[in-house]
Amino acid sequence: MKSNTGNIWLTALVALAFGFLGAALWSYAGLADNRTRAYLLDNPSILQDVAQALQEEQARERLAGVEDEIYDPFPGAVIGNPQGSRVLVEFTDYNCPYCEASLADVQELVADDPDLKVVMREWPIFEGSEEAARMALAAGKQGKYRAFHEAMFRRSPTTPENVAAAAREAGLDIERARRDAASDSVSLELARNLAFAQELGFSGTPAWVAGDTPIGGAVGVERLREALR
Known part of the structure; x- marks a missing residue:
């Protein structure tokens, strides 16, 4: 249950981050609110944080396969x-x-x-x-x-x-x-x-x-x- 909950939160964070990124890209074409782009420019670490969280979650999943030994x-x-x-x-x-x-x-x-x-x-x-x-x-x-x-x-x-x-x-x-x-x-x-x-x-x-x-x-x-x- 703990692992499933972590995956749900991680998936949500990834979706949020890439949602911001996708919206930012559309904004360059004039199809989205400039506030999204401004948010990413003001918070450039958000994608790095999400990527790190994803790597840590993947590492924990790999560990589950060998932790008994x-x-x-x-x-x-x-x-x-x-x-x-x-x-x-x-x-x-x-x-x-x-x-x-x-x-x-x-x-x-x-x-x-x-x-x-x-x-x-x-x-x-x-x-x-x-x-x-x-x-x-x-x-x-x-x-x-x-x-x-x-x-x-x-x-x-x-x-x-x-x-x-x-x-x-x-x-x-x-x-x-x-x-x-x-x-x-x-x-x-x-x-x-x-x-x-x-x-x-x-x-x-x-x-x-x-x-x-x-x-x-x-x-x-x-x-x-x-x-x-």
């Missing part, structure tokens, strides 16, 4: 409270400078909300990122995802030497981690995350799902906090 983390790939009832999903890449910049936002959100569970989706889209993504998931299996995650960002870029150093800093069992990083379960997780990102229409990292809202880009802590609310 996207909130279910790979074993251990969680920051914050693993049992938290408030959930933020992040798609991340260790060679992405905006992901690195967003790390402080996630740390702040987790520190402020003991009920927050951040589900981490490794999405290595930059060249040379896959080895680090695989090691991060291997760290998750040892209960040390966050330790590796933060160590890896401190040691970027993701050269083999830096990945190994981050793994040691996180206290991983290195031999076990290497086996896990090469496992089928990790390969499947990376493929699933790519499929999720494509389904949601994400074009890069970081990308987020907060509440029922997919969000692309490094949007800052306040935007994420607002969406979680």
Whole structure:
């Protein structure tokens, strides 16, 4: 019912906006009241607002197709409270400078909300990122995802030497981690995350799902906090 109501309002807004636009075009031909054209000239953001609302509604509809799975983390790939009832999903890449910049936002959100569970989706889209993504998931299996995650960002870029150093800093069992990083379960997780990102229409990292809202880009802590609310 909530989705139907949102669609009805969105349809009404789109109809209103394009009604104004259509009337404005007719007014140029002398067939409509000049007040419509004046209104659009005085309020140029109305079509932008409607377009944004339409994009957000479409993103929520796409999310409905994967939400049963996207909130279910790979074993251990969680920051914050693993049992938290408030959930933020992040798609991340260790060679992405905006992901690195967003790390402080996630740390702040987790520190402020003991009920927050951040589900981490490794999405290595930059060249040379896959080895680090695989090691991060291997760290998750040892209960040390966050330790590796933060160590890896401190040691970027993701050269083999830096990945190994981050793994040691996180206290991983290195031999076990290497086996896990090469496992089928990790390969499947990376493929699933790519499929999720494509389904949601994400074009890069970081990308987020907060509440029922997919969000692309490094949007800052306040935007994420607002969406979680």
